[in-house]
Amino acid sequence: MSRIVSTHGWTLGLAGLLALLLVATKVIQPDFGISGLDSLARAALPFALATVGMAIVVIAGGIDLSIAAMMAVASVTGAVLMAGATDGQSVGVVAFVLLVGLGMGAINGALIVLTRVPDIVVTLAMLFVWQGVALLILNAPGGAAAPWLRDLIVGGVTLPGIPSSLTAWLPKGVVFLAVCVAVIWLPILRSKLGLMFYAIGSDHLAAFRSGVPVGRTRIAAYAVCGLFAALGGLSVTMSTGIGEPIPGPYLLASVAAVVLGGVVLGGGRGGLIGPILAVFVLRLVRMDLTLMSVDPNVTTIIEGSIMVVVVMFGAVLANRGRTT
Amino acid sequence: MTDVAANPPVLRRLGRLMTDNPLLPLVVLLLLLVGVLAILNPAIISGFWFSNTIKIAIPLAMLAACQTLTMLTGGIDLSAGTVATITAFVAATLSPMVGVPAAVAVALGCAVLVGLANGFGVAIARVHPLIMTLGTALIANGCLLVYQRFVIATGVKIPDFLVWLGTGRSLGLPNSLVVFIPFAVLIIWAQRRTGFGRLLYAVGSNEAAARLSGVRVWQVHFTLYALSSVIAGLTGLLYLGQIKTASLSLALPLDLPSVAAAVVGGTSIFGGRGGYGGTILGALILTVLTTMLTLLQMPEGGRRILFGLIILAVTAIYIRLTDRS
């Protein structure tokens, strides 16, 4: 309970920042409205899912550098299998892709636990492996996405019986994200597994002494991260309609959003709401720069600099936390 | 774990052999690969092939010097490929405008800037080198794209001496050896016989002990990452002469192999062990391996998987053999 309270300030600050940025967007682009929100949500979706996955392993005291590559594997697997599939078959494909994600994450975690090689090295090596796997499945963007999947995240929410003008402002992308997080993360957080994630991230010796199976818990955290990476990869395919074998810039962006969202690198502290808000803040900064017709490459530089500064700030905070 | 317990003497002896003569198994592996290649396609082995293999391996070996030196302290420099690319691109595009010497100087200046940023992040903010160098690579790449829009009309000139170095041959050997041999000798000498080189090993094998001995570790890190970028910049110039086109992704394909070359060459990714001699052999091994994979028509994806697994397997075996966890 007090965990929520203590991170409340930071999260509220982020929410305020997001609101400010939305107002700024409206000022820069007076006709920014429903469609703008919708494209923002869709652009942010893969980042948000990657960030959620990353936040979970970071909370459990690890890091997963292979997250963008796992997303690529999920994206191409989905796109290749869905090309020419019926709606019914594509449901099976989605389930399969999610299983693949869970499996990739579990492999990462198991390799870390079994080889005793540090997480950062294992996931760096696996970054290359998953990249290679994605290229083997599909060596150029291609494949297809089932239309119903695209409908899941495009446009505003419509509910039967309620005038669409009341609900249309809420992008389906946001609802999709909320549902994914609610269905997967909330039960974990409520169960002992969630506590164990925080426990091994906070102090793994104390966790061991409290009876937590540290190795298995770590593997579970990576598996859940893989699951979210798969959802992120699927969301890329859903919004573009094709599979993308070259990993996007999700690794650094997710680490930056995790840090900006109040999750301490090193583990044990923070939640998922902060990082998700941070993703939208970072996306909105990019969108505003684009709206101000800043060169997209300059936008990349500014965005990259923000991320690096955020990560540096996070490292300084984490070091201070360790020495006091 | 069980097999370690079952026959420890054999493994321990093997581990000791590998730590005492780290280059021996590498030479054997290299000869083995060449042998397999000769069986696969006897026609391929020739004087020209040897010279060509050396030529291709040199930029890789130079970029792998960045990884070797940073890995000695337990770090890594993932911005090396980007820095090489930037240096090459800036040198090629500025040469028509300001002349070759000035262009090369500016290009190397850009490399140093990235290096200083890395140094600041790693040494002072204490960000993990992997994240830091990845971040600066991203920013630097953005800068390159912006820069490219300004110089898009000015044309490209590859300095003649770089072309001579990159593609020329004398006495059947590639001219790039003129740069590489002194470079390799200097690095190998520096890692063993200079205070800075020794401190790289000291910081990498036990940072606390280095601190206790009075080493201010941040000074070492800062200098190291700046130096690494300079080396990457030099590699970019040499590679420009070899490829002879200024592309925005020139040296990026060398990024991953440069890490793999250092790891295969016996440099521990945890720091404190290894050296540049092994890395040179590692670069040759990877070059020969790439030829072989091309011969076997292994797709790019398969190659990446293989490189990733090699890094993981070598590191895991290393941990087993030396039991340092």
Next chain:
Amino acid sequence: MTDQTSTPVLDAKGVAKRFGAVVALHDASLQVAKGQIVALMGANGAGKSTFVKILTGALKADAGHVRIKGRDSTVGSPAAAKKWGLVPVYQEPSLIPDLDVADNLRLGDTPVEPFRHWVDELGITDLRLDRMIGRLPLATLRVLDLARALAASPDVLLLDEMTAALPTDLVDRVLRVVREQADAGRSVIYISHRFAEIAALCDRATVLRDGATVGDLPITPGVEDRVVEMMLGNLTSAVANRARSAAPDRSTAVPPRLQVTGLKVGTRLSDVSLELHRGEVLGVVALEGQGQDELFDVLAGQRRATSGDVRVDGQPVSFHHPADAIAAGLTFVPGDRAHALLMARSVRENIAIPLLARPRDWGAVPMREEARRVASAIDRLQIDTRAQGEVRRLSGGNQQKVTIARWIAKGVQTLLLFDPTRGIDIRTKRQIYALVRDLADQGAAVLYYTSELAEIPLACDRALVIFNGRVTGIVEAADADEPTLMRLAYGLAGTSPEVVA
């Protein structure tokens, strides 16, 4: 109250454990009957902590057996130990700092109501279950740890230095609750350095020395002397008299080489003052965790003092980095060789690092000069370098010599040695005593912490004894017999046995 005839609840016999070449335990035994409180005692390095780890399943014994309620224990982890009815409270809190109290209870499947009951009983009435563990004071955490253990209704409760961080009023409550537990038929293993508590609480004391159980006595008034005697072992170990070539110059005319006044560091070190002169070896004696680590860390530039004054040659100093301490001539050899050595590097590289530390030394290494210095240091310390190559292939004694040789090669003014002879062979120990004396005779000042009391008269001129963060005595080498040092180290003042309880 106690029932000695029935099967003991916990019965460990002949437990042995070795780590590589080091024998930590060779014949440790412990019997605890139902309703009994047994003190487990032993000097530093007697093997207590290894024994505790074996009992609680954190380590596996090489030989011997541990029976709980008559059955062979298969405890393999703290979780399994709990199922067997054995619940330990470790010296370091084992609660998760980033979770609140309620979540910590949930994590260990601790029922909340009994926990609340015990927390109240132990005197903390205002605890809210949504408080974050990391924000609670250490004393509260110890109490929560104990309450959590009690809530599991264990058959055997193992308390490791339970009262070390507690204020007096809480200590009294803890002791009362533990006594009540025993009266209710539970068994307790009580580990403590505090004789007063043991006398007040325990029924028996089991004494470990050099990895074996050497005694098992009922607690009676005046038993402290017997226990101290047992912990020390055979007192006839002859103290070889050494000839001192020159008495250290402790005149007031010259400021002392090192002067520490009213030093306070964190919560461990409360108030320590000392003077160390050129040509002097000042021993430091303390039980584990009495603040000696903090003292050495501050002098070595590893940690900042909370308050107090440190002077070198009369000049006040404040170190931010070990390099500052080294520049002032204070060189530190840490207790754990793994912290000081580059295990995978050569002897030469290990010895030469301080010579290369400053950026001005980063250029070409003057190989001849270095070789000369290293060779003379190796020679002086008689390091056996036959095992060429990595330092980790050397014996422990030779490794320790390398850590000292580093500063000999650099030139010694003030040497801070932290337990330099721990776990090394007797021959090397003697060489180290001789070296320390030799250095002092040449004008160096040496601060020498040791966990082996017998070393004080062999190597030191005086000894400073610290207990609970404060100096409890300064003893001249001639008077520094082991019982005196031991009594001071346990905070038992004076030479006459003090009757406690």
